[in-house]
Each structure stands twice: as structure tokens, then as C-alpha cells.
Amino acid sequence: LAKTTQPISMDSYEGQEVNITCSHNNIATNDYITWYQQFPSQGPRFIIQGYKTKVTNEVASLFIPADRKSSTLSLPRVSLSDTAVYYCLVGEGNDYKLSFGAGTTVTVRA
Amino acid sequence: EPEVTQTPSHQVTQMGQEVILRCVPISNHLYFYWYRQILGQKVEFLVSFYNNEISEKSEIFDDQFSVERPDGSNFTLKIRSTKLEDSAMYFCASSTRALTGELFFGEGSRLTVL
Numbered sequence: 001l002a003k004t005t006q007p008i009s010m011d012s013y014e015g016q017e018v019n020i021t022c023s024h025n026n027i028a029t030n031d032y033i034t035w036y037q038q039f040p041s042q043g044p045r046f047i048i049q050g051y052k053t054k055v056t057n058e059v060a061s062l063f064i065p066a067d068r069k070s071s072t073l074s075l076p077r078v079s080l081s082d083t084a085v086y087y088c089l090v091g092e093g094n095d096y097k098l099s100f101g102a103g104t105t106v107t108v109r110a
Numbered sequence: 111e112p113e114v115t116q117t118p119s120h121q122v123t124q125m126g127q128e129v130i131l132r133c134v135p136i137s138n139h140l141y142f143y144w145y146r147q148i149l150g151q152k153v154e155f156l157v158s159f160y161n162n163e164i165s166e167k168s169e170i171f172d173d174q175f176s177v178e179r180p181d182g183s184n185f186t187l188k189i190r191s192t193k194l195e196d197s198a199m200y201f202c203a204s205s206t207r208a209l210t211g212e213l214f215f216g217e218g219s220r221l222t223v224l
Binding site for chain 1: 145152153199201203212213214215216218
């Protein structure tokens with residue numbers, strides 16, 4: 001499993017864009033990059049997944065440079081309800097054992 | 111929207127008792143997982159299950175733990191003799207594809223061992 005490193009916490013204000021960068025220097029060829037969100041006492045929720053370049057969905061964008069050694073989750077115009085822990089996971093194509101790191105606690109203030 | 115459902119939402123048990131946590135994965139999913147999260151700590155992988163057998167398990171998943179898919183819909187985690195340190199939130203997850211990591215998690219079952 002590729003080891004990931006992400007900031008422990010980030011603070012933001014409503015309406016701002018939040019960018020969380022995850023480092024995964026030993027990412028393998030078959031690895032995908034996936035981000036999850038977790039609210040207190042709830043199960044993690046899938047946000048976005050990508051392999052290379054840029055992926056965008058209705059809630060976030062994921063930027064992956066050509067070397068794939070890092071990735072950045074971008075949350076546009078956050079609201080108070082986006083306060084949560086965000087996890088970056090990197091996993092091989094046929095490896096079911098996806099474990100979560102410490103994650104980044106994002107706190108959005110009014 | 112299809113979802114993974116877990117029961118019970120909270121269970122309190124005495125140390126040494128057996129506990130069974132139940133999960134109903136999303137119906138067309140083929141891969142099933144259990145994770146746990148001790149209060150204030152990270153989400154830890156326990157076990158993955160595919161084609162009626164364990165695919166992978168972590169060091170946490172020792173002989174006290176077992177998983178089963180007794181019928182076409184349920185996926186269970188059994189802890190044979192609970193310890194105080196088994197107190198945690200247990201999350202079930204399921205997915206359609208082995209090639210990527212898109213997991214759908216349930217809301218969790220909180221286990222309190224006294």
C-alpha cells in the first residue's frame with residue numbers, strides 16, 4: 001500500500017475554496033487515488049476518485065500531476081456543513097485492503 | 111439511493127460475551143468489508159470478503175473474529191469473546207469493483223464492552 005501524508009488540520013471560512021494536498025511518493029502504476037469524507041459518528045463517504053490529470057464531480061475536483069506523487073482535493077465555496085475529516089487513500093487495482101490514515105480535519109467557520 | 115444498512119446501531123455487552131454485527135450490503139455489490147474506528151482514532155481495516163471467502167484480513171482480525179454471508183443479503187461480523195478494547199464503531203462497506211477503491215459505507219454499529 002502506498003503511504004499517504006496529508007495535513008492534520010485546515011481552517012477555512014464559508015464561501016472559500018479549500019485545497020487539501022496529499023503526498024503519495026511511492027504510488028504504484030495500478031493505484032487509484034480516492035478521497036473520502038467523514039462526519040462524527042458516521043461512516044466515511046466517497047467524494048471523488050482519479051488516476052491522473054483532473055477529475056471533477058458535483059462536489060469536488062481532484063488534481064493529479066503527471067508524476068502522480070501527490071494529489072489535491074479542491075472543495076469549492078465551502079459551507080459550515082463541509083466541516084469534516086477528509087481522507088486520501090491510494091490503493092492498487094487488485095488490493096482490497098484499503099486503510100485510512102489520520103486524515104485532514106477541515107473546520108469551516110462562519 | 112441504495113445504501114448499506116447496519117444493525118444494531120448501538121450494542122452494549124459484557125466482556126467475554128459473543129456479539130454479532132449485521133450488515134446488508136448494496137444488492138449488486140460483490141465485495142464486502144468490515145472496518146472499525148476506536149473513538150478519536152483512525153478508521154482501521156479489518157477484513158475483506160469476496161466470493162464467499164475472506165480476501166484479506168488485518169492483524170486486528172484474529173481468531174476472535176469471523177465473518178459470514180449466511181444468505182444472499184446479509185454479511186455478519188462475529189466477535190466470539192469480546193474484550194474491553196473491542197469497544198469501537200464498526201463499519202461495514204461494500205463495492206462493485208475490485209479495481210478501484212470506491213467503497214460505500216454503512217452508518218456503523220457502536221459496540222460498547224463493559
